[in-house]
Amino acid sequence: MAMKDVQPGTRNEEGIAAVLGILKQTFGERFQTGQSFREQHTHTTTYLPAQLPDGVVFVESADDVKTVVKTCAAHKVPMIPFGTGSSLEGHLNAPSGGISVDFSRMNRVIEVNAEDLDCTVEPGVTREELNTYLRDTGLFFPIDPGANASIGGMTATRASGTNAVRYGTMKDNVLSLTVVTADGDEIRTAQRAKKSSAGYDLTRLYVGSEGTLGIITSVTLKLQGIPAxxxxxxxxxxxxxxxxxxxxxxxxxxxxxxxxxxxxxxxxxxxxxxxxxxxxxxxxxxxxxxxxxxxxxxxxxxxxxxxxxxxxxxxxxxxxAEERAQLWKARHNAYWAGRALAPELNGLSTDVCVPISRLADCVAETQADIRETGLLAPIVGHAGDGNFHVLMLFDDKQPEDLARAEAFMARLNGRALAMGGTCTGEHGVGQGKMSYLEQELHSALPVMRAIKKSLDPDNIFNPGKIFRL
The missing domain is CATH 3.30.70.3450 (Alpha-Beta Plaits)
Structure with missing residues (x-):
């Protein structure tokens, strides 16, 4: 993670002022510009400094999203989608200002097709809400990143979690999306069929795009039968x-x-x-x-x-069941448990993923590095797919402590890449891992930039994330 990747972008002051006025008139109390609202919508569990949006709009339908996109596109003002605020790499920051699009009120289950083992939901539905809704059908949605994240956020960051070793990640469990594009139109990326050879795989293009190519308005998911x-x-x-x-x-x-x-x-x-x-x-x-x-x-x-x-x-x-619930509650609270080891310090949670055959080597070398560096940094991981997390606890008010943590981060990512791994197995790139993505996929970045410029020519969808333009 490098602070140079969290620099302010160029602000379109005239466009922002125009959009603030239009959205206030259009959405009334569902549009807020107060300091507390803006601060809440840059919340990320990271040490990266907050970069606040200029306003927050609470959308309730796909038509609301289209209205916001058309308004912002007309004035070239950025938009940052917001689910539950559980991201870890600065995904929610607004380096160029703009509008945070809050999906907490788009939280309806649209349909459940129990016979086909699929469902369609709005992006604000959380994974726990969905599984509560599905309980009486004998089905469940298996992706469990730990946090009670929104389905839209999980899709945008290509989340995985504790069940990934058996059930895969979001890219394996999303059948179709509806997405609002830069011209304010809503497209569907696929049908509900379990497989298709029809055209480009737009679904997987948008899964993991971190809100940089369009705004998701519905997600069609694969479901599983609750185990006997x-x-x-x-x-x-x-x-x-x-x-x-x-x-x-x-x-x-x-x-x-x-x-x-x-x-x-x-x-x-x-x-x-x-x-x-x-x-x-x-x-x-x-x-x-x-x-x-x-x-x-x-x-x-x-x-x-x-x-x-x-x-x-x-x-x-x-x-x-009660003993298992206690066990997994403890696992889901691992982040907060780690922070409680030294509550006076800040925390930097990062992840890498390596081929399973290199897991032991990578974890052992990382633990040795932690000891040599003198960091307080517990390790926890979804070990079945070679993914593990390190929570570094350090004093971010001390420049030498911050430099030590960032140097460790660079070594950790370099180690994973040298073993054929990736700089992030599930947290995503956001702002925090842009430098490491350049190391990992440098030859492919021109293609990614070309896709971004084609689908978002004015760079209004979550700018300043994944890579530099």
Whole structure:
């Protein structure tokens, strides 16, 4: 992460003034310019400085979105889509000012096609709201990034999370989108069919585009049947390498584990204190198995054999729903547990992803780097797909502390790229990882810029994100 990527852009003061007046007249109380509203809509869990929009509009329909886009396009004013504010890399900042488009009121489930295992929702629906709505159908949406993010935000950032090892990421689970383009028209990228060879794959172009190519107004998703049986387990290991080796063997043997999460000893200490648990403060795997009574028992037994071979201290399995809920609540609270280790410090949460065969090497080298650098930085990861996160705690008011954290970040990303990995497995690029994307995909950036300029010639959709124009 580099502060040079968070510089203010050029403001179109005349255009902004015109848009503020038009939107106030059009939307009334649904358009706000107060300081507190503007500050709330740059909230990101990052140390990056806030860059406030000039106004916030609360849209309630696709027609509202089209009105906002046409107004802003006419005056060349930027728009920044806002879901729940859980992004981590400065996605919500407004470096050139402009309008934050809040989707919290576009939170309707449009339709559920239970026989086809799909549904269509507005972008403001959160993943927890969707699964509550689906509960009586026997279906669920499996993508779980931890935060109760909006479906639109998860689509825009190509989110994944704890279930990705079995169910894939957002790119695997989005069938179709409707998107408002720069001319204010709404397009549909695909039909509901599970596969298609019809034209360019526009759906996957917009999934992960971080709001830079258009504004999503609906999302059609694949659904899954709620498993007949769910079992979970906790397994402590004598070393981080042993835990990673167990993950690698589990995946390579084809055990269809639903979740396999890695927590290092520092993260376990944080989780114990924050969630009032009593697990061993050692490198630990949290697991979950989905299937029938027989298949879940078999998967758990197969994993226990692998764990024993890797020198595991203890493997604790449970099929009790309350115990599993406690376990995964602790995992979902890992970020806040880590921050609680030193509440006086700021936190920088970052992620990388490497091929599964290099996971043990990358995590071990990263942990050694943390020790040598003298950082307080717990590690937690969606280990089943080679993705892990580091939460660096540091004093951002001390320039030397900030420089040390940024230097560590550069080494971490360089290490992942050297192992055939990526600078971000799920957080996205935003502002914070622009420099590392240049290192990772430098030869492809001209193509990305050409797409951006073609679909957004005036650079009004979330400017200053992903790459420099």
């Amino acid at each position: 049986k769910i079992g979970g387990g906790v397994c402590a290991f004598p070393s981080l390498k042993a835990a990673c080796d167990a993950v690698i063997m589990t995946i390579q043997m084809g055990i269809p584990v639903a979740r396999i999460e890695l927590l290092d000893e520092m993260q376990m200490k944080a989780c114990n204190a924050y969630s009032k648990l009593s697990y061993a403060e050692k490198p630990t795997l949290f697991l979950e198995f989905h299937g029938t009574e027989e298949t879940v028992a078999l998967q758990s037994e197969q994993f226990s054999e692998i764990a024993a071979e890797c020198g595991a201290d203890e493997y604790r399995y449970t099929a009790n």
